[in-house]
Amino acid sequence: MTWDEWEQAKARAQQGTAMQLNEVAPERGGSGDGDMVVHDNVLGALGNAAHTLRQHFSTASDHARQNTFDASIQLFNDGLDMGSALTELHDAWNTKAGTLKEACAHISNHLDYSRAQHAKDAVKIATDMRTVGGDELSVSRIHDYYK
Template sequence: MAWDEWERLKAEAADQRSTGMQLNQLPPEPSSGGGSQQGDLAVNQTDLAAIGDAAFELHRDFGRVSEHARATSQKAAGGLKTQGFALGSALDHVASRWIDQSRSLLDATAHISNHLDFTKGAHAGDEVHISGTISSIATLDAGFNERKGA
């Protein structure tokens, strides 16, 4: 492509559309009349509790099953090694990798469960603070209304 052709194509493209920024996005959803605005993130304690419980159950159940799989695999690997099978060393390697991977999953599920428990407690404290602040404002308003004779 020659330089002149490049310049001509750039000029044509500039003439066809503005140089403003265009963001690709989904069109806004029509309002359902439910009163919630698009884009607001809402979560309740029931949702958090369900996620935390699921993470705790996964941690507990996987920990038990994972330990059984590890012990069985290592026992089989030992038996194969003593009988001179090369597969024994390979199975032992797989069992070692299994230990690393299962520990990572157990750590992650414990972190999720613990973090959600912490979040639940922190938000409960925030709710107490906010309700205390709002009730004190209502008390002040009532006092001002009494003075005005309303």
């Protein structure tokens, strides 16, 4: 590939593509603001799914752990190199399984935290939006601030 061909390929690859962070493309007929919306019940369902996955995987991944370790020790004691290889496999599996369980727990905990923090923020916003006299601002009065 010549330099010109490389530059042409790069230009073609860049046409019509743009990176968008923290934004989704507007839907047809939508508001066009590109904000991402996630509902509390969806976050709750995802958090529960992550927790359930962690619980099920924790049980399933440990199913043959002891038998695998016992077999590796027996093979090693019988003078077979396969025993040490099986021990390495056993240890690698436990490390990877632990990483996956931690990731699931992190996702579940983060979503629970996000939901709780959002609820606190909603209460704070509601209590902060008051008139000078301490009365709640009406929806029409709030709307005036954002015109």
